[in-house]
Amino acid sequence: MFYDAIVVGGGVIGSSVAYQLARRQKKVLVIDRGKTGQKASSAAAGMLGAQSELKGDDSLFQMARTSRAMFPSLAVELKELSGIDIGLQQKGLYKIALTNEEKEAWKQLGKSQKAVGETARWIDRDEMRETEPSLSDRISGALYLPEDGQVDAPKLTKAFAASAAALGADFLEHTDVTGLVEENGRIIGVRTIGGTYTGNAVIAAAGAWSASLLNAERTIVETYPVKGECFSVRTKRPLITGTLFTKDCYIVPKAGNRLVIGATEHVGSFDESVTLEGLFQLMEKARRLIPSLRESEMEDTWAGIRPQTKSGIPYVGPHPEKEGLWMATGHYRNGILLSAVTGKLMADQIEGKSVDPDWVTSGQSFITIEGGLS
Amino acid sequence: MFYDAIVVGGGVIGSSVAYQLARRQKKVLVIDRGKTGQKASSAAAGMLGAQSELKGDDSLFQMARTSRAMFPSLAVELKELSGIDIGLQQKGLYKIALTNEEKEAWKQLGKSQKAVGETARWIDRDEMRETEPSLSDRISGALYLPEDGQVDAPKLTKAFAASAAALGADFLEHTDVTGLVEENGRIIGVRTIGGTYTGNAVIAAAGAWSASLLNAERTIVETYPVKGECFSVRTKRPLITGTLFTKDCYIVPKAGNRLVIGATEHVGSFDESVTLEGLFQLMEKARRLIPSLRESEMEDTWAGIRPQTKSGIPYVGPHPEKEGLWMATGHYRNGILLSAVTGKLMADQIEGKSVDPDWVTSGQSFITIEGGLS
Amino acid sequence: MFYDAIVVGGGVIGSSVAYQLARRQKKVLVIDRGKTGQKASSAAAGMLGAQSELKGDDSLFQMARTSRAMFPSLAVELKELSGIDIGLQQKGLYKIALTNEEKEAWKQLGKSQKAVGETARWIDRDEMRETEPSLSDRISGALYLPEDGQVDAPKLTKAFAASAAALGADFLEHTDVTGLVEENGRIIGVRTIGGTYTGNAVIAAAGAWSASLLNAERTIVETYPVKGECFSVRTKRPLITGTLFTKDCYIVPKAGNRLVIGATEHVGSFDESVTLEGLFQLMEKARRLIPSLRESEMEDTWAGIRPQTKSGIPYVGPHPEKEGLWMATGHYRNGILLSAVTGKLMADQIEGKSVDPDWVTSGQSFITIEGGLS
Amino acid sequence: MFYDAIVVGGGVIGSSVAYQLARRQKKVLVIDRGKTGQKASSAAAGMLGAQSELKGDDSLFQMARTSRAMFPSLAVELKELSGIDIGLQQKGLYKIALTNEEKEAWKQLGKSQKAVGETARWIDRDEMRETEPSLSDRISGALYLPEDGQVDAPKLTKAFAASAAALGADFLEHTDVTGLVEENGRIIGVRTIGGTYTGNAVIAAAGAWSASLLNAERTIVETYPVKGECFSVRTKRPLITGTLFTKDCYIVPKAGNRLVIGATEHVGSFDESVTLEGLFQLMEKARRLIPSLRESEMEDTWAGIRPQTKSGIPYVGPHPEKEGLWMATGHYRNGILLSAVTGKLMADQIEGKSVDPDWVTSGQSFITIEGGLS
Incomplete structure (x- = not known):
């Protein structure tokens, strides 16, 4: 099967992206190397603290409050689809x-x-x-x-994933992604320990473990x-x-x-x-x-x-060099809060819709590092 | 402190009784020998199967459908008080x-x-x-x-208990009840391994473990x-x-x-x-x-x-011989379904309100057994 | 079956007593209200600190060092019988x-x-x-x-219990003892929630929960x-x-x-x-x-x-008033250390062998309390 | 630090290799992407079944019985160094x-x-x-x-690891290896998500997850x-x-x-x-x-x-193409049994000692596959 999108990482960000894409009738595959939602997403306290640290003129503030405002309706949708109460x-x-x-x-x-x-x-x-x-x-x-409020973070992640699955998304657990598949200069899939999967878009949403995937060919995305x-x-x-x-x-x-x-x-x-x-x-x-x-x-x-x-701004957008590769990582302590808008923003971009350019990671966030991260 | 009611057993039945009493401004103490809600209440599948086995003219049917009908509003109340979604x-x-x-x-x-x-x-x-x-x-x-429907049984029990606590009920965990305190032919409290507690009513709601408490003085309640x-x-x-x-x-x-x-x-x-x-x-x-x-x-x-x-009918009412002692046990596979109405029924009786006599365990359910349960 | 001995409590003390009795071809029943070895016995750090707190002329010191000296050979015996290494x-x-x-x-x-x-x-x-x-x-x-040394406390308890079982002792878990059976002024068994069991000796070895069993008829053993x-x-x-x-x-x-x-x-x-x-x-x-x-x-x-x-001395010996009832409790922080000698001492006494009178709890440790423990 | 050996994988094979190298005063680093000993090594039943399936003339039989014979003395050594009884x-x-x-x-x-x-x-x-x-x-x-006999597989793995640590081996947990470091055609280290580590030998001992590490540069080791x-x-x-x-x-x-x-x-x-x-x-x-x-x-x-x-024979020896890279994987259902001899065999080879050539994986086990494993 040729997927519309392959999401690497089944945490709160990956699952939110998968949910938004599945709602738009996209055929999505989520690959996680363990079980979905077991890492930082379920370790979070679940605060929706749009105002707890960001100033009114902070570049993230607008994104944060937009995301916070999405939760009341999300809570209803996700409960309907998955039966899971996100504890808003x-x-x-x-x-x-x-x-x-x-x-x-x-x-x-x-x-x-x-x-x-x-x-x-x-x-x-x-x-x-x-x-x-x-x-x-x-x-x-x-x-x-x-x-400002809060949700139950482990349940939010489970609710995104179960709702995406209910809408037709495939989930592949216990599966390591070992590399990207490139064709004519475009990323068209991923190699995993259990086989190769191809699709129109590959989204790196593996949190702190995204770096090795994104840093194909020496362009370093610095997380x-x-x-x-x-x-x-x-x-x-x-x-x-x-x-x-x-x-x-x-x-x-x-x-x-x-x-x-x-x-x-x-x-x-x-x-x-x-x-x-x-x-x-x-x-x-x-x-x-x-x-x-x-x-x-x-x-x-x-x-x-x-x-x-390094900039403190999450990467939410296309990879600066590799067409077909997208990034949704670097959310630091705001992963739960920003998950809602990140899912929507990624789905919009992958569909080719116009999005607020301030919210998309621009080129200057990327630097090339000699010798890797160590 | 002299309690309005002492509930022995913090499972779904005991917690529901405590919740209904606490809503009526009664001062309630719930005593559990372990942690509340750890036994049959959290082992249940949570079906609200009023019609799955009971015939229309079965003596339990009216009670079962009344209880089932209470859950939609209970779900809202308990969520409000405890934050817990009972998964209805x-x-x-x-x-x-x-x-x-x-x-x-x-x-x-x-x-x-x-x-x-x-x-x-x-x-x-x-x-x-x-x-x-x-x-x-x-x-x-x-x-x-x-x-017919279902709830999440462990969460229902937690929601009853947390809501009762929020309304002022005291919970004493890890505390064995070792006997009843009797005064002038009336039960006025319980002896526990950690001290004696007195109150106006003692309710045995310890599920399968209620028998020894109820069988004081050789009158056997046969469960x-x-x-x-x-x-x-x-x-x-x-x-x-x-x-x-x-x-x-x-x-x-x-x-x-x-x-x-x-x-x-x-x-x-x-x-x-x-x-x-x-x-x-x-x-x-x-x-x-x-x-x-x-x-x-x-x-x-x-x-x-x-x-x-033995009769297949739960004991929900006064003990046939001991004034001040009440029973709420014997719910077999219907504990979750009947918990709602049992709590109300017990609270009504303890308050002296009139209740449907068909729903209260009558004298003939009790027999005296020579030589105990073995 | 009429047992030679019924041990109430399957912790380290009860299991050691059962092991020593089973080694002497006695038919033993151990009753635990939960699973054996789940309470204080497996919470212990396992120190064999005979000298860490007791003075050379302390009444417990001789008992403590005798017990400590039993562990090397016990380690071998228990490993042989149960396969469990006690981590000495x-x-x-x-x-x-x-x-x-x-x-x-x-x-x-x-x-x-x-x-x-x-x-x-x-x-x-x-x-x-x-x-x-x-x-x-x-x-x-x-x-x-x-x-002074140490053992793995949870494994010691498991090893005593598994070795006793291998030698023929019966273990009844999840069974509450609700009272003693008395006949002609002698304790001849226990009533449990699952039936009555009779035997020649009943040993209260339920740690902190022994008191209600021992305090039948208002004579208070003060723990x-x-x-x-x-x-x-x-x-x-x-x-x-x-x-x-x-x-x-x-x-x-x-x-x-x-x-x-x-x-x-x-x-x-x-x-x-x-x-x-x-x-x-x-x-x-x-x-x-x-x-x-x-x-x-x-x-x-x-x-x-x-x-x-109250005295700081464990109760290891016959109950002061009730023939047929024995006590092995009150070991406070020395339960693991003293388990070895306590097992032997109880078995010796139940067999009618002479034991060091200093090690057996004497009458003056017992007092009568009005109004219970609270 | 430049290590004598870097072992990728802290399961029973990697830990045994680390233990044997540490005993020979080698400075060893073991890298595991999770916690050591959490995967197949602790899932094993621990049989030492040298004769349960292998014929007397089977190429693995000699290796299997040699390994089985090592366990009695290993049990003593590991207990001494780590305190852990391997349950032989x-x-x-x-x-x-x-x-x-x-x-x-x-x-x-x-x-x-x-x-x-x-x-x-x-x-x-x-x-x-x-x-x-x-x-x-x-x-x-x-x-x-x-x-034929058995050990406690999770404890064997822990005992190898703790004994290696006691002898000076370093363990790095929660660390993904993302690639090999090559210099002048020789493997001299590994890149990890947390930095680069260099050493004289890199040993792939990551069980079923070894393939991506070994298959650098299109030479496929087929597991x-x-x-x-x-x-x-x-x-x-x-x-x-x-x-x-x-x-x-x-x-x-x-x-x-x-x-x-x-x-x-x-x-x-x-x-x-x-x-x-x-x-x-x-x-x-x-x-x-x-x-x-x-x-x-x-x-x-x-x-x-x-x-x-594919051959049914584990890979225990040098990588056929990459100098400095060694393999210890492919043990299938014999990982526990063969762990003892595998550790010794790898240590001997890395030290340059002569070993039985029949036990070392020979070139014909390797094939080149176009298009990967999928």
């Missing part, structure tokens, strides 16, 4: 200031967002502690971002891995309502009195193990933020490897 | 006939239900295979029960355990839409291309292990019913211990 | 002093042990760090106890639960050779570059969950003791409920 | 005949082995059932191979994957003593009353999932062979991907 919660995000410097900075952040039409409100310490009484009194206040460690706890009752976000740590309330706490940042590491020190530092920050967390029950610990780019 | 699917149940005898019997069953206002429609083999093309051609047809083994598989695409139900085996489609297949019946066993032969027999039946199941991926196997009563 | 390591234990006060105290401890013929040697900081170079330099030295939380890590290479033991934390090197770190002490708790704060405090102590532990990989966290007695 | 059992293997044709064939097999000095004895049905009373009476007898599904059960008592081996199924008794039952054969599949039908067929064979297995408790199911070669 729209209860806001509190960007906590721990110092006066942070207080000023967060206020500026909010201001920049209000300038482009978003809601952001400064809440002082006392009001904040009234809103979330479990919070420590050692905070300076918080920027309240009512439009690097950033390990993030997380843990979760169970509490007897809900401790918080909205998501708490500080510079070093976030706490996301999940269904059933679970809290997900993340995340460390280890640049350069592909090692998915959780270190004692990583976990320890995270626990220390979390228990300072919410003192009553100390009595909570440890549930799980895990890590994910996020793909970062 | 209302896509009908097909009671498959494999022989002509079954065909006649199922038709009679449907007739009896239509006589009391329910929908039930006979579907012949060809129409059935058009509706569910994965089905074997060795069937005789099916009774289609469009109102016995029935082990049921199940397994689940993953398929690449949805194989079926509705639930398939045969005399010996059922196949329930779950979100994300999972199928739950159950269940064996081992009378008298408290042993929660899955036997090779139990699993083998179940697999054999399932692969005959849906031949393409052979390529599916084994996901998990498990067993649950269901509480059965 | 005889590489010594270092009782680390962190302050000068501890230094003096540990030296005194060693002196008291040398007085009764044991080996114990003070090692100063520099020698200690030469021996175990991963250790922090903030220690004052250590008492080296070369005869209380002490929860201990632990965690384990993986290192790339062996960090230490011997076991490190401080006042608050121990680190036990296991096969395959694993380290087990324990344990917190929560008096009165039957709750087997690991709290954030318990884990955090333990991690803090461990990373101070071995700074390079910070890079290690978190593997698992768990908790066990240890049975403590 | 030397209780023989019974090659069961189910038909008269098999009876004649197995007798011939034994005869061919006796001709080269091995022990093999025909046991008729009645004697066989006396020896292993749990066996079905529908067998025709068995060839008894007293020298293909064969998936094998297994399951394990727990029994209350030991059902069998020796390993039972039939044409389609084997049953291996493990420590602690576990039985491992394997294995299906799916040629061409890299998919590690267990299918319903694969498991079903295996269960059917096993319950016919040992009827009382029906009451056993299901414990686990799993699958592994074994690397097979």
Whole structure:
């Protein structure tokens, strides 16, 4: 079979791309070297934090808020197609200031967002502690971002994949892609350990593992891995309502009195193990933020490897040199948030539709490196 | 603290009772000897099969359809309170006939239900295979029960418990109840391995393990355990839409291309292990019913211990001899389906409200046995 | 069948008793309410620390060193019968002093042990760090106890149980004991949720859960639960050779570059969950003791409920009031170490052999409490 | 660092090679793309079946019996270095005949082995059932191979790896090898997703995943994957003593009353999932062979991907074209058995020692394929 599109990587990005293409009657093949949705996508805390870090004039901001706005209807569509509830919660995000410097900075952040039409409100310490009484009194206040929310990240990925499958997409698991198939200067397929598959478009969506695929022929797409460690706890009752976000740590309330706490940042590491020190530092920050967390029950610990780019902007667009090869990677800590718009953007481009040029990775993001990534 | 009610057992029945009481501003304590929702409640396949086995004039039928009708609004309430989606699917149940005898019997069953206002429609083999093309051609047809549905049983239990907790109910896990506290001929509390708790009502809702609590002072409430083994598989695409139900085996489609297949019946066993032969027999039946199941991926196997009563009618009401002691057990294979109405019924009775006397276990269900259960 | 002995509890104590009885051709039944060996026995770190805390003239010391001395031959016997290697390591234990006060105290401890013929040697900081170079330099030295060692606790329990089964002992899992059977003032069996079993001796060996069984008829055997939380890590290479033991934390090197770190002490708790704060405090102590532990990989966290007695002496002997009822519980943190001798001691007593009277719990350990344990 | 050897793949073969090289003071790096020992090596049942299938004059037979003979001393060495007991059992293997044709064939097999000095004895049905009373009476007898035995495969792999690490070998997990580094026509290292590593020898020991590494520059080393599904059960008592081996199924008794039952054969599949039908067929064979297995408790199911070669002979030797590149793969179902000798053989060759030329893969095993493996 000659596919309309072959997606390499069955994480949240690859599955979203597959879903959008399948909705448009494209014949799609998704290839994953393990099981779909097992890597960074299911390690994510699932925040839809369009406003938690991006300024109103940041190049990613417009993309982020567009993606965030897609989730309410996506939740309905995906539930209908796959039966999976993605756990969308729209209860806001509190960007906590721990110092006066942070207080000023967060206020500026909010201001920049209000300038482009978003809601952001400064809440002082006392009001904040009234809103979330479990919070420590050692905070300076918080920027309240009512439009930011969250989803259940593992379920979102499963829902994209199952919905794509329900619409006819093929999924090939446990299959390593070992190279690209080129014909007359155009990429027309992939070689895998289990055979060759051909199609009209090949989309590299393998997160931190995309680099070797994209770097065919010495053109280097520069991404690097950033390990993030997380843990979760169970509490007897809900401790918080909205998501708490500080510079070093976030706490996301999940269904059933679970809290997900993340995340460390280890640049350069592909090692998915959780270190004692990583976990320890995270626990220390979390228990300072919410003192009553100390009595909570440890549930799980895990890590994910996020793909970062040198520019900080994800690669979403055509490969700069190889026709037929497309890129959807480098989403770093915004993979869940940006998955919705990334899927649509890729499908639009592959269909040849016009898209906002600001959202497509332009040529200058690519550099040629002698000697590889090491 | 003197509780309004102490519920012994944090499974689906106990948690539903606690939820209904907490909604009415009662102060409730739920005691579980392990973690809540870990036993038969999370082993269940989650069918809401009011019509799959009960005749229209069966004494349980009215209770079953009343309970089934409560789930749509329950799903909304519980999601709101706990964030947990209970996975309600209302896509009908097909009671498959494999022989002509079954065909006649199922038709009679449907007739009896239509006589009391329910929908039930006979579907012949060809129409059935058009509706569910994965089905074997060795069937005789099916009774289609469009109102029967299903939920995700582990999530339903978690949602009841988390919602009750959100409304103020206390949960005490890892706590063995070792006896009842009696004062002036009235049960006023429980002794546990970690101390004594007192309250206005004690509700035995510990499923198959309720007997020793209820049988204080030689009055025997006769329940016995029935082990049921199940397994689940993953398929690449949805194989079926509705639930398939045969005399010996059922196949329930779950979100994300999972199928739950159950269940064996081992009378008298408290042993929660899955036997090779139990699993083998179940697999054999399932692969005959849906031949393409052979390529599916084994996901998990498990067993649950269901509480059965001699009469076949669950105990939902006051203990016949001990004032202050209440019973909510003996739901056998209908625990998930009947959990909704059982919670309401118990709360009504404990509040002193009048309830349909047919639904409350009457005295004749109880017998006195010399020498115990062995 | 009328058994020679019915052991209630299939943990390390119950399984050791069953093993010793089965070796003597007794017909034994072991009843466990879950699976055997799943509670405190498999939560233990497995230290054989006869000298780590007991003074030479401590009443338990003689019992402890006798038990420790049994392990080398036990390891061989159990491997032969069950195929299970109990992971006996005889590489010594270092009782680390962190302050000068501890230094003096540990030296005194060693002196008291040398007085009764044991080996114990003070090692100063520099020698200690030469021996175990991963250790922090903030220690004052250590008492080296070369005869103390360790086993793999879960495997020891499994090996006792499998060896007893190989010698003919019956094991009944998933079976709650609900009461004792008494005849003419003598205990002759147990009632369980699945029937009644009779025998010549009933041995309560259910650890922290033994109390309700032993406290028939208002005579209180006073034990209380002490929860201990632990965690384990993986290192790339062996960090230490011997076991490190401080006042608050121990680190036990296991096969395959694993380290087990324990344990917190929560008096009165039957709750087997690991709290954030318990884990955090333990991690803090461990990373101070071995700074390079910070890079290690978190593997698992768990908790066990240890049975403590008011006197601090385990109950190993006949029940003070009920003929036919025996006790083997209250071993607190010494269950693994004392399991060997406890098995032998119980078997000797049940056979009517004379035993060292100092090792058998005497009457004065028992008290009558009004109003129960709470 | 310039390594003496870089081993790609941390399974049983790679770890054995690393262990033998580390023992000879070589500086070794083992690179695994996941965790070491997680693939086929830990899926294996651990049989040391040198005589179960190979004729006395088979080219692999000499290698197989040499390897088998190494295990007793290996067990001691690895336990000493790593603390891990590899679970060596030397209780023989019974090659069961189910038909008269098999009876004649197995007798011939034994005869061919006796001709080269091995022990093999025909046991008729009645004697066989006396020896292993749990066996079905529908067998025709068995060839008894007293020298064949078994180990615990996951522990063997861990023991090789931990022993190599203890001797100074470096292990790099979670690291994809993306290509070879070539200099002046010689392989001098590997490129990985986390950087480049150089060394004097590169050994491809990645099992079924070795092909892409070995097939640099269009020379095809022809291996293909064969998936094998297994399951394990727990029994209350030991059902069998020796390993039972039939044409389609084997049953291996493990420590602690576990039985491992394997294995299906799916040629061409890299998919590690267990299918319903694969498991079903295996269960059917096993319950016919040992009827009382029906009451056993299901414990686990799993699958592994074994690397097979077209000739059926593993590749153990230099790559036919690329100097500096070595191969140790293609062991199919004999990976555990042959791991011992493969490690030694590779270390000898890399050190430049002379080895038995019959055991080294010769040139004719390699062919050049146009268009790859698909």
